Amino acid sequence: MEDKECNSVGIMRLVSEESCSSTVTDESRVYYQTEIFDQLPSSLARRTHHHQDRGTTETSHPVEMHPGQAGGARDRAPTQPIRSLPVCMQRKREARDQRHMQTPTIGRWESWKRNQSINRKRLWEQVGKAMSRLLPWSSILHTIEGRFGVGVKAYFVFLRYLVYLNLLQCLVIGGTILTPTAVYDSDGDRGLLRFEGNDSVLDFFIGSGFLERSPMFYGFYACSSLDLQCLNTPLLFLLGTLTVLILSLVMVVRRTVVGYKHTWLLGNHYNIHMSYKVFCGWDFCIHDPEAAAHKLSFIRNELKLYLEEERFQQREARRTLGQWAHLYSLRGLLHFLVLVLLGGAFCLIYYATLASQAERSVDYLIIRVLLHYLPPIVITLVNFFLPHVFRHIASFEDHSLTTQVNATIVRSIFLKLASLGMYLFFLFRNREQECWENQFGKEMYKLSVFDFLACFCNTFFIAYPRKWLVERYPSSWLARLSGKQHFLIPFNVLDLVYSQTVTWVGLFYCPLLPYIGIVKLVAIFYIKKLTVLQCCVPAQRMFRASSSSVLFHFMLLLGLIMAAITLGSNLQQFPPSPSCGPFVGSATVFNVTAVCVDSLPGLAQSTLRYLSSEAFILPLILAQIVVLTTFESRRRANGKAIERLKDMLVMCTSDKHFLLKQHTLSLRRQKKTFKAPTTVSGTKEGSPTTKKDPSAGIGEDSHITQLKDPSAQPTGDDSPS
Numbered sequence: 001m002e003d004k005e006c007n008s009v010g011i012m013r014l015v016s017e018e019s020c021s022s023t024v025t026d027e028s029r030v031y032y033q034t035e036i037f038d039q040l041p042s043s044l045a046r047r048t049h050h051h052q053d054r055g056t057t058e059t060s061h062p063v064e065m066h067p068g069q070a071g072g073a074r075d076r077a078p079t080q081p082i083r084s085l086p087v088c089m090q091r092k093r094e095a096r097d098q099r100h101m102q103t104p105t106i107g108r109w110e111s112w113k114r115n116q117s118i119n120r121k122r123l124w125e126q127v128g129k130a131m132s133r134l135l136p137w138s139s140i141l142h143t144i145e146g147r148f149g150v151g152v153k154a155y156f157v158f159l160r161y162l163v164y165l166n167l168l169q170c171l172v173i174g175g176t177i178l179t180p181t182a183v184y185d186s187d188g189d190r191g192l193l194r195f196e197g198n199d200s201v202l203d204f205f206i207g208s209g210f211l212e213r214s215p216m217f218y219g220f221y222a223c224s225s226l227d228l229q230c231l232n233t234p235l236l237f238l239l240g241t242l243t244v245l246i247l248s249l250v251m252v253v254r255r256t257v258v259g260y261k262h263t264w265l266l267g268n269h270y271n272i273h274m275s276y277k278v279f280c281g282w283d284f285c286i287h288d289p290e291a292a293a294h295k296l297s298f299i300r301n302e303l304k305l306y307l308e309e310e311r312f313q314q315r316e317a318r319r320t321l322g323q324w325a326h327l328y329s330l331r332g333l334l335h336f337l338v339l340v341l342l343g344g345a346f347c348l349i350y351y352a353t354l355a356s357q358a359e360r361s362v363d364y365l366i367i368r369v370l371l372h373y374l375p376p377i378v379i380t381l382v383n384f385f386l387p388h389v390f391r392h393i394a395s396f397e398d399h400s401l402t403t404q405v406n407a408t409i410v411r412s413i414f415l416k417l418a419s420l421g422m423y424l425f426f427l428f429r430n431r432e433q434e435c436w437e438n439q440f441g442k443e444m445y446k447l448s449v450f451d452f453l454a455c456f457c458n459t460f461f462i463a464y465p466r467k468w469l470v471e472r473y474p475s476s477w478l479a480r481l482s483g484k485q486h487f488l489i490p491f492n493v494l495d496l497v498y499s500q501t502v503t504w505v506g507l508f509y510c511p512l513l514p515y516i517g518i519v520k521l522v523a524i525f526y527i528k529k530l531t532v533l534q535c536c537v538p539a540q541r542m543f544r545a546s547s548s549s550v551l552f553h554f555m556l557l558l559g560l561i562m563a564a565i566t567l568g569s570n571l572q573q574f575p576p577s578p579s580c581g582p583f584v585g586s587a588t589v590f591n592v593t594a595v596c597v598d599s600l601p602g603l604a605q606s607t608l609r610y611l612s613s614e615a616f617i618l619p620l621i622l623a624q625i626v627v628l629t630t631f632e633s634r635r636r637a638n639g640k641a642i643e644r645l646k647d648m649l650v651m652c653t654s655d656k657h658f659l660l661k662q663h664t665l666s667l668r669r670q671k672k673t674f675k676a677p678t679t680v681s682g683t684k685e686g687s688p689t690t691k692k693d694p695s696a697g698i699g700e701d702s703h704i705t706q707l708k709d710p711s712a713q714p715t716g717d718d719s720p721s
Helices: 004-005 026-041 039-053 067-073 089-106 108-133 136-150 150-183 202-206 235-266 276-281 289-317 321-356 365-372 375-395 399-430 436-472 477-482 491-504 512-535 547-573 590-599 604-609 616-684 703-708
Strands: none
Touching: 039 547, 136 289, 136 512, 150 235, 150 491, 150 512, 150 547, 202 365, 202 436, 235 547, 235 590, 276 289, 289 399, 321 365, 321 375, 321 399, 365 375, 365 399, 365 491, 375 436, 375 477, 375 491, 375 512, 399 436, 399 491, 399 547, 436 477, 436 491, 436 512, 436 590, 590 604, 604 616
16 A cells, blocks of 8 residues: 555655655645756756757757656667666666556557567577577586686687688688589599609608698699689689678688777776676576586675775876886887897898798608798797797887787787798799799798797697696706796787698688697697696786777787788789690789679679779769768767666666655654644643654654664654654
8 A cells, every 4th residue: 555655656666654644635636746857966967968968959959858768768679578678677677567567558459569579589589698609619628717717718710700700711712713623624633632752751741742732722723624714713713702801801801890890889987897897797597516606706706806906096096207218218219129029020020931942952751851840930939939038128118918919919919920921922023934923832831830849849848847847846057047928819819820821821822720720720629728728827917808809809900801802913913824824825813803803794894894993983083982981970879868767877876866855854753743732732731741643653764864863863752652
């Protein structure tokens, strides 16, 4: 009965006997509610805003709903499951009751459609959860995240993404190059693998012998019986390469943009307080003790990350002008040192390339193999030691840990891509005229193989002995010098970016590199898993993985752009080899497209020529400008809407404080009003004590008054009889 009487009032109030037993009439209640509404901070702010913008039209400023009225608008999507509504449990119950009440009024057909829509959404949710369980290595990633944080997990997620990317490339290469070559092979006696008497095991590492006569390299794909004008081996070979590069560009750009949006939303303007992590971060659906331990470790790592960032911001805010000047001077010197180290690395790669060109004059096989691998060895050693030097240099620059990681990544990826670019430049400058495509494919193959060998040796010949030394002889000077191992995320990610860039660069000259890449990445996953779980310990300092994950994909995008520029310039500048490959007899690789276009009907020819001419560029640029302007306008509008919603949240909090204060004052006034007549009547009757009217007894919310005003606490005589 009490709830019914209180609900008859048009606003939501704290329930108590005093508030329900008031003698105020309904008309005065309505007036009082209107008066209170006008006194709310949000109403005052809105009136001030309207007075300032009186000259504008009413349509330019849409009326915002009062926060107290937002409860009815939260259920505007009746097909949305109640479980997913971003409201409290009481609001969800109210929404459920409201939907049950609306069911007989909206009709059976509308109710059936709404139920079917809800069931479809639940079905898709279950399908999505089932598909997420089918993702490979999910349990391993969960274990790694619990023990080492989201940063280490981001590395393995990035590795899994590269596996998917290489799998897509394998499907394209298999459909456009391998399958037509196997089906329409004009030379029936030529097999996929042909062994001869002088073949050896070392040919597998060098790329010569039986591998040179296999589909591994460019020279194997000669013109076949599939020799139509718009469907032939050269055209399919070029189409497969371009399709792989375009699909890779689309996937990498999409992943980078999505990650950037997520990072922007979780940036400095939308920080999550630590109280949310402490009080709302636990998943109460966890029943497995191991899963609970992983979740506890995850929350602990997140708190360490927030505390680390907060500590750095406080230290940065206390810096003086002199300290800033000294810091910038030190950073300038360190940047100059980085440039000197990069120049020395490029000189080493140049001399290693020159030394490897003299391998034909050596008779010993082992020395010839070492000379073959001399540039990959030098590049690997440079890429292994200099990033560690960059990491120590970044520690002296006094950035936050996330900024240190990002700076090390940028310098290291520039080192890796620039060293690879210098090596490719030296190779093309000293190329041979006879089937130079095979020679270039062999170099990319050797880089890929040696990269995997370096990863294998680093794990089983460096990481495991180091772990054994630290555990067996912890007091030795060598163990103290090496220390416990930590999984260095930037360096491992850069190794993946470097490996994928080599795959893209050598794709045209070694079409089976994506297949090698899948095998290598799967093996690297399990090798790194053993390294992390068996040899490493969790880092004491955490960094935010969201921004670094975006940087990972951006560096991968830089590698793809470098590979596309290198491949395009080589194909345009150097004519195909006249002795091997599918483009024998063509001036350039792109001549096969001109032959296909000339065989098309006149309308198709004119259309394709117009699309490839300069006249199409101007409308295309204008269309891009219009689209970008539209998205920029939407971005600004969304930003303003977000700011307005944030202001509404602040106003809603102020309104709650104001209403609570007004309710407390109302309870005090009612208490004084009911105590005064009782005191007067007791004096007239000569009674030593005063008694309170039972109808005005303190209700369940009287503790608010007691807490706000200790002097108004009731005594034993004030308690209702």
